Amino acid sequence: MTTRRNIITIMLALMIAACAPTAETTMPDVNTNFLTNPDFEGGFSDTEYEEIAFGWQIWSERAEDDPNYHRAPEYYPASDALDIGIYSQIQSGENAQLLFAFFQTQDAGIYQQITGLTPNTELKFTAHAHVFSNNLEDLNRSEYAGGVTVQVGIDPNGGTNPTADDVIYSDAVAIYDTYTQYGIVATATSDTVTVFVRTVIREPVRMTTIFIDDAALEIHR
Numbered sequence: 772m773t774t775r776r777n778i779i780t781i782m783l784a785l786m787i788a789a790c791a792p793t794a795e796t797t798m799p800d801v802n803t804n805f806l807t808n809p810d811f812e813g814g815f816s817d818t819e820y821e822e823i824a825f826g827w828q829i830w831s832e833r834a835e836d837d838p839n840y841h842r843a844p845e846y847y848p849a850s851d852a853l854d855i856g857i858y859s860q861i862q863s864g865e866n867a868q869l870l871f872a873f874f875q876t877q878d879a880g881i882y883q884q885i886t887g888l889t890p891n892t893e894l895k896f897t898a899h900a901h902v903f904s905n906n907l908e909d910l911n912r913s914e915y916a917g918g919v920t921v922q923v924g925i926d927p928n929g930g931t932n933p934t935a936d937d938v939i940y941s942d943a944v945a946i947y948d949t950y951t952q953y954g955i956v957a958t959a960t961s962d963t964v965t966v967f968v969r970t971v972i973r974e975p976v977r978m979t980t981i982f983i984d985d986a987a988l989e990i991h992r
Contacts, residue, residue, distance in 0.1 A: 805885050805894075805988040806966070811849075812864045820845045823881065824868050830933050830967075831879035840975045843879050844870040849982055858910055860901040862950045862984035872972055872979040876917070880968040884931060885988060888962050896925050896966045897954040898986035902947050906976040913947035918973035920945045921981070923953045929963030938967060950984070956991050964988075 807813075807826030815822045823829050823846050831843035849867035852859035861867045868881060888894070904916035920943035928937050941955040957964070966988055970981050 801990045801992050803989065805888065806883060806986055807885075809986045809988075810864055811866050811868050811984055811986075815848045815866075822847050822851070824848075824866075827868070827881045827883050828931075829879070830882055830931075831877065832934055833878075838876070840874060841876045841878075844872045844875075844877055844970075844981075846870060846881075849984075852980075857978070857980055858903075860903070860950070860980075860982040862899045862901070862982075864984075867982045867984035870970060870981040870983070872917075872981075874975045874977060875972065876975050877970065877972045878934075880933065880970050881983065882931060882933060882965055882967045884929060884963065884965045886929075886963045888959050888964060890959055890961050893956060893958045893991040894925065894964065894988055895954060895956045895991040896923055896986070896988045897952055898923050898968050899950045899952050899984045900968070900970075901950045901982040901984075902945075902970075902979070903981075904947060904972070904976055904979040908977070910978075915976060916945075916947055916974075917976035917979050918945065918971075919947070919979055919981070920971045920973075921951070921953055922967075922969040922971075923955050924967040924969060925955055925957040926965040926967070927957045927960045929961055929965050931965055933967050933969060938965075940967075940969065943971065950982075 811824045847869045906915035924938045924940035939957045
């Protein structure tokens with residue numbers, strides 16, 4: 772009788788243990804923005820011609836056979852636009868990242884490497900950009916533009932080479948004089964990914980300005 776009671780007691784204990792709540796793995800909220808300084812409101816570095824928003828890095832590609840007018844743009848806070856004689860374009864808040872080009876072509880942009888992610892997570896990177904390009908002196912609208920395109924990309928392996936085959940880019944799109952959201956989805960292969968904003972100017976017109984604002988890296992729903 773004692774043995775039978777012991778068996779029943781053990782079975783009841785196992786049943787209770789099986790029904791007890793277990794610790795859940797904490798997952799980031801789907802609305803979490805994994806970027807640092809995504810709205811470009813968190814300050815800028817203080818290097819002449821290369822004032823980049825904190826948390827971001829600049830990049831520019833130039834091949835040996837590129838013409839001498841193919842070069843890196845100048846980087847400024849959008850809040851300084853009037854100081855260099857151009858109109859400021861800000862999507863929201865008080866600032867944005869400005870890329871300024873004068874009689875040049877370019878393949879350049881900004882990037883940010885993000886760590887601490889969960890591998891195999893499907894992520895979406897978005898950013899807003901405003902492009903003005905003109906071969907005349909009119910600063911109000913783009914005319915005779917320089918064939919300017921914008922793309923956003925994700926390297927799911929966390930590399931920092933913007934032209935690497937691993938980078939998954941959105942289609943190259945040319946839209947002028949209005950803020951446009953660009954987006955791309957990719958699955959992280961490790962705990963680190965890198966996001967890129969890529970801007971290309973194909974013709975060296977008088978002036979091209981590209982403003983970048985309100986970026987986000989989130990779990991794709």
